[in-house]
Amino acid sequence: MPVETVFETTIKRVSILDEHGRFDEELGADLIPDADLIKLYSHLVTCRHFDEIAFKLQRSGRMGTYPENRGQEATSLGAAYALRKTDWLVPCYRENAGLFWHGLPMEYVLLHWMGDERGNEIPDGVNVTPLAIPIGTQMLHAAGLAWSHKYRGDDTIACTFFGDGATSEGDFHEAMNFSANLELPVLFFCQNNSWAISVPTRIQCSAPTIAQRGVGYGMECIQVDGNDLFAVVKVVRDAAERARTTNKPTFIEAITYRLGDHTTADDARRYRDQEEVEMWELRDPLIRLRNHLDAKGLWDETRQAALLEQAEAHVVDVVKNAEEIEPLPATDMFAHMYKDMPAGLEEQARAMRTCSLGRLPGETIDQAAT
């Protein structure tokens, strides 16, 4: 036979709690205990409130540019819930819900967007890397982190998050290739939220799914409804198990939507239709989960009111912690450049000037400045 098929594949999509409230008992029955479900829903509500307050802080001039997370919170939270606390989360910058669940204090994210590196000073024992501003470079760090654990012989894994736009970046492909070929226990979690600022997914990827990009690397690939917390937990749990037991990476494409603008510096009305946004508002993961809890008799308006009150009080404290942190001395910018500060840098730090005139022969810049 001169022409034959040498390879064929299919891409599967997982959905457990769909947008109409239908729940797949077979896949979803024992996935998340009710007590955890309530915790997860409460966390989502708190994170949504945090998001609204962060937006207002920017609008009122109390914080710099901020990327709203609204609409895609279930993706990172589902992943963080399905992973162990010792696993690494290697995020982009729209994964607040997952990072907070994994142990990152909420004020850290505010500090980051307030222009303060203390927001990246991840506490010991919290295995997350700081928010990554350049697009699509952090997946390689996840590959290396996962590798470091494989090297040591423990079964800790790394899960890295990025958007559909990031899958156009070269480092994404290098990270996928490294992880598949060197057998590194990494989960590549693509949050396909339809938009990379103003550029739609079709300009990033001509294939019918982004998930199938993993096929080219010989990697397990799966698509999941990213606004379905149950489905995200299911696919991440399966992928994590595979990574832990075989060191094989998995590529996950979660279909979700960025309900807000790209950041507070963006105006999405310039490039997308309101009808599209309204359609996705109906698929909001919070609404879906709330309806599910209601249907199971686990939730009601009284509990909702109490939760909102609690979330508001908590976020008030978070904002207070971020805003009332002690000011940094200007010399702080020098303090962590190197473990041991080189002499020339130390001189600049002490003098806070770079000019050499005004000093006597033999004096250093800083001696002249004092």
Added chain:
Amino acid sequence: MANLTLVQAINLALIQEMERDDRVLILGEDVGLNGGVFRVTEGLHKRFGADRVVDSPLAESGIIGASIGLAMGGLRPIPEIQFEGFLGPAYDQLCTHAARMRTRTRGALTVPLTVRVPVGGGIHAPELHSDSPEAIYTHIPGIKVVMPSSPYDAKGLLVSAIRDPDPVIFFEPKRIYRAFREEVPEDEYTIPIGEARIVREGDELTMVSWGASVIQCMNAIESSGRDIELIDLRSISPIDMARIATSVQKTGRAVVVHEAPMTCGVGAEIATRIMEECFLHLEAPVQRVTGFDCTMPYYKLELDYLPDAARIEQAVADVFAY
């Protein structure tokens, strides 16, 4: 004590550091079975196994990006980039992440990696195998840049680089990989990063150089008949300005020699600092003998591009004639 080439000295340093610390691992293109295209990692794959001497996919950004993750995970990776001309794809990971991780996390995450890169011209290699990009990385805060000019220094500096808590680019001047041998102790020793070496003392002129150019400087000094002090910078970032200033205050004259293009080269920084620190001591303007502000030519013209003893000697004569 053994009489070793620069390649052998680096190989020895790698073996000893890998034996001393099991967090040290090597990754890169052809570093494993093949022992590296210059044979710098010869024998290491057999000795330490495929888990510690890793043939990686052919992707420079990937090699450095993965190394950053390994380093953040507590290991001491030594990635090799096969030639300096291929550092470009890794620039993003080096400067966007490796250089900034400590300061942006205030020390919560650090990147103790040593990037080994053969550097410079003079071996009749194809294009992008002969460049000298050290100034580019010297301009980036958060990365250290070193370049030895002798087997002894290569071993001691590499050990320091591997043990350094911050990212270090270890440039290996390929022109002198096997040019000469030197006594290199088996015993452990380190050469601190940030300390220049006085290769030769002198009272009349200070010559500052690094890498393979140091050999050209020695040749020029011998034939000049002048009493010249030669400083091998060894560490380009951080720079040992105190040693240079002390010397120029004594000699009153300075010539800086490097292979890289002149404009905004490291020589420009050294000349400025000499002007600031030694203004009243200077008998003549500081001179730079460097590569031209051209793309490194194909190898038919590379010896016309690279500073050689004749060009250096001419600069010395000009300074004395000033």
